[in-house]
Amino acid sequence: MxxxxxxxxxxxxxxSTGHSGKKCALKNINLTIRQGEYVGxxxxxxxxxxxxxxxxNGLIQPTSGKVYVNGLDTADRRALTRIRRQVGMxxxxxxxxxxxxxxxxxxxxxxxxxxxxxxxxxERIDWALQATGLAELRHHAPYLLSGGQKQKIAIASAxxxxxxxxxxxxxxxxxxxxxxQDLLLNLKELNEKHGITIILISHxxxxxxxxxxxxxxxxxxxxxxxxxxxxxxxxxxxIKTGLKPPEIxxxxxxxxxxxxxxxxxxxxxxxxxxYICR
Amino acid sequence: MPVIDVQNLTHVYLPGTPYEKxxxxxxxxxxxxxxxxxxxxxxxxGKSTMIQHFNGLLSPTAGKVTxxxxxxxVKQHRNELWKKVGLVFQYPEQQLFEATVFDDVSYGPxxxxxSSPDIERRTIEALKKxxxxxxxxxxxxxxxxSGGLRRRVAIAGVLxxxxxxxxxxxxxxxxxxxxxxxxxxxxKKLQQEDHITIVMVSHSIREIILLAGRVAVLxxxxxxxxxxxxxxxxxxxxxxxxxVMLPDYLQLIYTLAGRGKNVNTGIITLAxxxxxxxxxxxxxxK
Numbered sequence: 433m434x435x436x437x438x439x440x441x442x443x444x445x446x447x448s449t450g451h452s453g454k455k456c457a458l459k460n461i462n463l464t465i466r467q468g469e470y471v472g473x474x475x476x477x478x479x480x481x482x483x484x485x486x487x488x489n490g491l492i493q494p495t496s497g498k499v500y501v502n503g504l505d506t507a508d509r510r511a512l513t514r515i516r517r518q519v520g521m522x523x524x525x526x527x528x529x530x531x532x533x534x535x536x537x538x539x540x541x542x543x544x545x546x547x548x549x550x551x552x553x554x555e556r557i558d559w560a561l562q563a564t565g566l567a568e569l570r571h572h573a574p575y576l577l578s579g580g581q582k583q584k585i586a587i588a589s590a591x592x593x594x595x596x597x598x599x600x601x602x603x604x605x606x607x608x609x610x611x612x613q614d615l616l617l618n619l620k621e622l623n624e625k626h627g628i629t630i631i632l633i634s635h636x637x638x639x640x641x642x643x644x645x646x647x648x649x650x651x652x653x654x655x656x657x658x659x660x661x662x663x664x665x666x667x668x669x670x671i672k673t674g675l676k677p678p679e680i681x682x683x684x685x686x687x688x689x690x691x692x693x694x695x696x697x698x699x700x701x702x703x704x705x706x707y708i709c710r
Numbered sequence: 711m712p713v714i715d716v717q718n719l720t721h722v723y724l725p726g727t728p729y730e731k732x733x734x735x736x737x738x739x740x741x742x743x744x745x746x747x748x749x750x751x752x753x754x755x756g757k758s759t760m761i762q763h764f765n766g767l768l769s770p771t772a773g774k775v776t777x778x779x780x781x782x783x784v785k786q787h788r789n790e791l792w793k794k795v796g797l798v799f800q801y802p803e804q805q806l807f808e809a810t811v812f813d814d815v816s817y818g819p820x821x822x823x824x825s826s827p828d829i830e831r832r833t834i835e836a837l838k839k840x841x842x843x844x845x846x847x848x849x850x851x852x853x854x855x856s857g858g859l860r861r862r863v864a865i866a867g868v869l870x871x872x873x874x875x876x877x878x879x880x881x882x883x884x885x886x887x888x889x890x891x892x893x894x895x896x897x898k899k900l901q902q903e904d905h906i907t908i909v910m911v912s913h914s915i916r917e918i919i920l921l922a923g924r925v926a927v928l929x930x931x932x933x934x935x936x937x938x939x940x941x942x943x944x945x946x947x948x949x950x951x952x953x954v955m956l957p958d959y960l961q962l963i964y965t966l967a968g969r970g971k972n973v974n975t976g977i978i979t980l981a982x983x984x985x986x987x988x989x990x991x992x993x994x995x996k
Contacts, residue, residue: 449854476886477857524884525801576729579800579880580753605884606800608752608913609956635886638958674888680958683984692991701958705965708990 435503436467438488438519438597438629443497445483445652457483459652460497467502467596470623470630472640472660475649476674481633482524484649485599488631489519502596517546520590522600526582530574535566535585538574542593560588563618579606587615591622597629598622604639616642637664637678641699648673661697680704711779712740713875713907714747714764718773721759721931725771733759735931736773741875741909741924746901748918748939749911751928757911758800760928761877764909765795778874793822796873800880802864803857811837811855811863812848818871836870837863839904840896858889862896869900875907876900882917894921916957919943919978940978959983966990 445458458480465471475481486492487499490506501519504511523529532538539560543553561567564584569577574585583606590598600619604612620642622628634640646663648656650673656663663670664677667685676682680701684694698704721734734756741747751757762768763775766782778794780787799805808814816833824832834844840862852860861881868876878897882890898921901908912918918925918939925942927935935942942948943960956964959980967975972993973986 477889525804573729576723576731578754578758602884606753606880611753674886676887678958679980680962683959683980683987686984687988687991690988692988701962701965704962705969708966708971708987708994709969 437500437502438465439463439498439500440484440487440494441498441500443487443494443499445480445487445492446495457652458487458494461652461654463647463654465597465629465631467629468623468627470620470642470644471632472643472646473631473633473649474635474637474640474646474675476635479649479673480652481649482601485521485601485631485633488597488599489521490515491521517593518596520593520595520598522583522586522590522598522603524602524605526579526586526606529586529589530582533573533575535572535574535577536561536570538585539589539592542589546593556592556594560592563591563622564588565614565618580608580611583607584611584615587618595628597631599631599633601633602635603632604634604636612639635675637675637681641678648675650674661699664699665696711743713743713778714739714741714909715776716740716760716763716773717775719760719763719770719775720772721756721763721768722771723759733931734763737928737931737933738773739926739933739936741907743874743907744901744905745924746898746908746910746922748922748925749909749928750913750915750918750925752913754930755928756931757928758879759931761797761879761909761911764875764877765797766791767797793871794873795875795877796868796871798865798868798876798878798881800883802868802881803852803860806852806860806864806867809851810848811842811850811852812844814852814863815866815870818867822871832870832872833866836866839869839900840866841892842866858885858892861885861889861893865893865896873906875909877909877911879911880913881910882912882914890917897921915943915960919957940976943978944976962987 440461440463443458443461447455447457449455473481487494490512493507499506501515504515506515530538536557539557540553543556561570564587566584566588574582583603619630623630632640640646641660643660646660647654655673656669664681667677670677681699684698688694698707716737716739719734719737723731723733749757766788769783775782777791780790806814812833815836816829819829819832837844842862852863882893900906922939924937925939926933927948935945935948963973963975963983966973977983
């Protein structure tokens, strides 16, 4: 097991469903995510994305197989605190993880529990607020804010822990276009400037075009993997998993079928505009 | 006569405290019987606040809201309003609380004091409307259903109240593409076949384009555009609005038009956009 990566080896995860039934959420997953990588994890509801995320910071244990975070085994209870300091989680629903009645106190909760000096706590709050564009709302009450604003608080709270890896489960589901673009830019910057590993879970294909690598889950197995453009241009395979490429790529794929030679690496609106105007 | 009539509606949260916040500022609009109104706007623009006025959960700070002729500011009207207007909140599946799907969906009718055959009939009807097979799901616990199915159960619970107006707040948030499509089709069907008036809040203009007749655009509590979807799309203030998620293909077309390319900006579907791009590529190859 490597020191600087998240590794899943032959991971199987089963849940019991009531009396005797069992549901296999993940079937034999083998994955390595390098430190500093930006990975988009995509798949339908029920494909195992969230299960995979929860395995990574030891919230749940694999039924069989091993999960290592920077060399630490998530099955080792004594390592869990260290693992969770390295892997920050942002859950689907922000209401599930906001615990304080003032925005800045919520963000301070993690750093304070690391027993950091007050100056450093403040510094981290400032940075996290600024990175998520929440500076104005610092003294507000989370429950009076909108869904998208709460989602940003959850992200800021995770960032304040300065994790090596950030796992975000559908972080854009309640954000508007502006908030979504801001967040994606933030993530890209956190990844490039600070070397934080980003694992972004989404079924919105437009969200993951910045990723280095996409991992497509279907029924608990990895069924497609590669750079975003590679995954998007194998449209038939993607559709089999219940997903569709971004609309711009759908358009490019369809134009290509009609005989126009469009570069396969075009996956964003901006790239398409440049291509046409060139 | 409009079923929803909003005149100069202003709503201030926690007035007179340091947290005072004006969420709605002089909004005026109306919705006719059987219409499909889309409401779009950025996070915090006042969308959710506005729809909570439609069934009297909130009362105007200033202005007047009239629903099916009832003034929402009068407390005695509230019981009627709650029967007439079904409100489906964001992530409604989080409100499921009974042990079985049947009990959950029938919770509303039970509280109307109906007879048990009536309750059963309404429950089964509501489940069928959302595309669930009553025989297979009625006895199950909501917990063992997927997110998309649970959301349909939650919507069935509101439909069992037989509302004349159905208000949905981000009904597709958090669902995968197939789940989204299913919910959108269901909502459209309710409008077309059952003639229920629909108000749908979304930050995805893509969904509104495909379904709604008229659209209301909110920004910082103000109504900045209201009207037919094609007309609103053409307004520049709307295209520049940061909170609105225009589909990428429309953004592409508008950007190209801005760069002086000869494209038709009046289109609304992906297929139409593709034709426009094909035309451009033809010209380029000449």
